[in-house]
Amino acid sequence: MSGFVSKIADDIENDGAAVTQYLEYEPPEVNMTELLRYSGFPLIRAKAIADGTDDAPDVLETAEKAAKLVEGKLSFKVGYKIVTVKRDEEGFLILPFQQHSEKLKMNMKDCGKAVLFAATIGSGIDMFIRRYERTDTKMALYMQACGAERAEALCNKFNSDVKEAARLSGYKAHPRYSPGFGDLPITVQKEFLSLLDAGRRMGITLGESFLMAPSKSVTAIIGLERL
Amino acid sequence: MDIREYMKDHFVILDGGMGTLLQEAGLQPGELPERWNVTHPEEIVRIQKNYFDAGSNVVLSNTFGANGLKFDDDELKTLITAAIENAKKAREESISDHEKFIALDIGPLGKLLKPYGDYEFEDAVAMYAKTVRYGVEAGAELIFIETMNDSYDTKAALLAAKENSNLPVFVSNAYGSDGKLMTGASPASMVAMLEGMHADAIGANCSLGPDQLIGVIEEYLEYSSVPVLLKPNAGLPRAENGKTVFDVTPEEFADSIEKLMKKGLRIIGGCCGTTPGHIKAVCDKAAEMEPVPVTEKEFSLISSYTHAVEFGKAPILIGERINPTGKKRFKQALRENDIDYILGEGLKQQDAGVQVLDVNVGLPEINEPEMLVNVVKELQAVSDLPLQLDTTDTAAMEAGLRAYNGKAMVNSVNGKDEVMDAVFPLVAKYGGFVVALTLDEDGIPATAEKRVQIAEKIIKRAAEFGIAKKDLIFDPLAMTISADTTAALATMKAVHMIRHGLEVNTSLGVSNVSFGLPVRNIITSTFFALCLEEGLSAAIMNPYSTEMMNVYYAFKALHDMDENCMDYISYTEKLPEMVPAGSQAASGSAAGGASSASQPAQNESSVSELQNAIVRGLKEKTGNLTKELLKENKPIEIIQNEVIPALNIVGEQFEKKKVYLPQLLMAADAAKAAFEEVKLIMAESDDGGAPTRSPFVIATVHGDIHDIGKNIVKLILENYGFAVSDLGKDVPEQDIVDEAIRVHAPVVGLSALMTTTVPAMENTIKLLREQAPWVKVCVGGAVLTQEYADSIGADRYCRDAMETVRYAEELEAAMNSENG
Structure with missing residues (x-):
């Protein structure tokens, strides 16, 4: 069984297990098409360049160099907590932080539980981005793309573990939903992160304007619907 | 009794977990535990008394999160005073009769400092200073800085403790499972920095159980000359029936700790999940053991915020290129505040293989302290190499040392009393590894023997400031042989005598030796080889010189300092790229x-x-x-x-x-x-600067730290010849206005990536309208649209870099037609 499926399944079944758990993943495989997409190419071009059927000079080489440079310099951490979902009289979710998001309400329709998680690839990537921001803008762009791809890959890995764990426990996982999307304000980050003790345990902190540091960090909610 | 006295020949037992016990006592999630000092003092006293009874010598006040970011000054003072009072009460009520101390507990502010985050180092120092002052007033007997996961934040807290009290300070960091701090520091690099700043005990706490921290503690024990502490969790937390449980029992905990006590661990406690039971079990072990003596370690270390570099084993290369002397292009960069050029020089040298960067930004017409701080911070944002701060300006030296993240190399002192009196106090305060030139009031002695005498004098003087021999590195000065053909012989002899007689490290700026001669590289690199053979520990040199690098790699291979000659081999593979x-x-x-x-x-x-x-x-x-x-x-x-x-x-x-x-x-x-x-x-x-078009001021607005989009626009604008003033990211509104006025820019470009920072953009535009009404403002960034731009009063929304160029050209053309 891949990743942490059985561990997560245990936590889903362990009713009301509102204890934050911390996982460390192996580096997921790099998806070059995604990396190129994040650096500004449309999907079709990105795919062609990644396949080698479009020989834009130096593009693939530079993107690969960026991926290679950060290899081994990142960590892949996830902190999560499984909570039982309650709703107020208007049907808004009662979460450990206040919000009145219609979209989240819709996204979490029929969900009795939710996985709240934060994921980060650590501050190593920010060092690379900063380094090239000052000296090589093109490389900075690829580094940025690389970080986005790595963070997304980590979220996807965790998300697929949650999906599988949910299935084993008789649940269906809804698509993940992040603070800052739609009408769920980014300001909930503060309580979201403190709920997961993400500062102390994962090194994720919040800046003045609710930006997370390290920058390649993600928080999200995954609704679990009983089947 | 002072705990520094007590710990000389005793184990020191700290307390155990607080958070988990408070939760059991009814602390609700989201409730700030520090408030319990006032609302539930009896619970705090009860828990702390239990720790004293179990055998703790030190109880930490319940002030982990007591800082000025969470509480206003009045409440902060009240909470800290109450916390210390509670701990004292617990001590009075305790039934056991061993030595007991009250520590002011200080946890991280929870803000990541620049460059990783958006919080200023000096703001952090000021914030910690408040907590320290209230703690001292309330009667704390030592300061315990703990769970720090970033080296710069740790430095801020330690500096605040040192500047605002005379109490002993213990410093404990939280390491990840990779054995590093969250922002990358290794145990050795933390030892270097913390010892340099005179922490009284150092070590690790939280994050992991005792067994997972063995490697970290062993590294501390290897390098540290001060007592080492450990305060681990009771293993990793697990959910059980909706409650957090920790798996390591008191007996298992004490067994694991015992192994480390045998290796030299002196100060022990517990963090999350540990109880008075765990502490009791550790005390029982300690009662049956003799503490391993703490010994003075002879490592000469400097550090960056990620790693330590050790002198005295393989030779260390110090890149000399960040220095304006004789470099017109570099001087121009300094005058134009072109930091990117300076960073480029640093990174190029790193790629060429140096382990340390010398940083000299002294130029008569610039503000050197300001520039040095700026360059130090910017370099440390992009490179993990330790730096050598190279300046004769004491104010610049102090500012640089203060801002430096790690333990820096200091260039330099010499045998002149006046210079030693100025530099050594700074090193004593901030830590440092000091280059000492063997010259004095009478100049540079001609003979090796006289230079050694000056070295001896400097060693003695440094000791008076508490600076050990291991933190000095002597430069016996290379002089050109074109003026005196015996000069190199004297230098080499001095290197030998200092290295092998005085047993101190040596360094040289080797290239001076060939000054005035043709094809200098031949002489310089041969001299370098000869000095290495005499025991030279480091050289300030030009890493772009193939001859010098040849010598370095060959020397290491020949001296059994290069396992399987791997460094040499990979060096030769890169050689074709290094053709002149x-x-x-x-x-x-x-x-x-x-x-x-x-x-x-x-x-x-x-x-x-x-x-x-x-x-x-x-x-x-x-x-x-x-x-x-x-x-x-x-x-x-x-x-x-x-x-x-x-x-x-x-x-x-x-x-x-x-x-x-x-x-x-x-x-x-x-x-x-x-x-x-x-x-x-x-x-x-010398005909003054590149040809440029009209000025363009660009910045990412206050609160926003996204830089790439803005940098892309800047790069393209520069390509088109615009005189771009780049103010960077997270720029205060007024700074942008001031710069627009200073360069009389016809246009300002603002970038924001987040909806939360668009208000800052709007404010900037308002200020510009008031103070610089001629300025046109274009805006860009992920969240912006034409509509959004209109609503905040911008003149133009530019979708990308090319649109910005077109807009700037448009404005310039309009201006020219007006003038023409």
């Missing part, structure tokens, strides 16, 4: 010519070779071709007839979506290489 620039230029342009002949031209046959190189983003070739062209053409002609047309071709292709952002940037990069060649020529000819 002149010969490469010739072969480069020849090869380039051939390849471009076989390639169809991008547009029409009118596209020149240089234009083609830029369009295709061939950086090196562009540089070489420009160099060739500059021999016969004026810089301005090359820019107007070659570079700008090429950029226009790419710009149009980008607008038509034939090429994409990465390719646009590659072309911009290539164009930059052409500009760099032009700048070199201009710096040589």
